[in-house]
Amino acid sequence: MNREEFVQLVKGEQAELRRFLLALCCGNADLANDIAQDSLVKAYLSSQSYSNNGRFKAWIYKIAYRTFLDYRKKIFNYTNLEQATGLSDEATNSDNAFQYQELYDALNQLNEKERTSILLFYFKGYSIKEISMIIDTSEDAVKKQLSRGREHLKTKMKL
DSSP states (O other): OOHHHHHHHHHHHHHHHHHHHHHHTTTOHHHHHHHHHHHHHHHHHTGGGOOOSSOHHHHHHHHHHHHHHHHHHHHOOOOOHHHHHTSOHHHHHHHHHSTTHHHHHHHHTSOHHHHHHHIIIIISOOOHHHHHHHTTOOHHHHHHHHHHHHHHHHHHHTO
């Protein structure tokens, strides 16, 4: 794949990829943008290994997911839920203004595989087979992650 082909393919997927990463990062736009940028650089550097079989979207999502996991291992700082509830209204005002904050909070409490499976299946419309390829697991494992993730979200969001 040459540079122009790569740029054309990325232009079509960049906005969706950033939204996916924003959801994975539970609303942290700065982190999502950093991961997206790193993912696109990694994809470009390995674009010669991409075989044009019409699955560019899944290929780039896989790179983004792995980049997210790398960042998560390095810098993601978990805030204990009990600590977060003790914050003053001033500190949480900007979060309260964000309309999807409750969903992001619930997603943040899921493990990475459950969260990624939920996001790819329900928000991006990927099939179970495609998700299993992106996160390197079996289709049965994806089905279990979706089932557990739905149950955990119901509990967390009190649906």
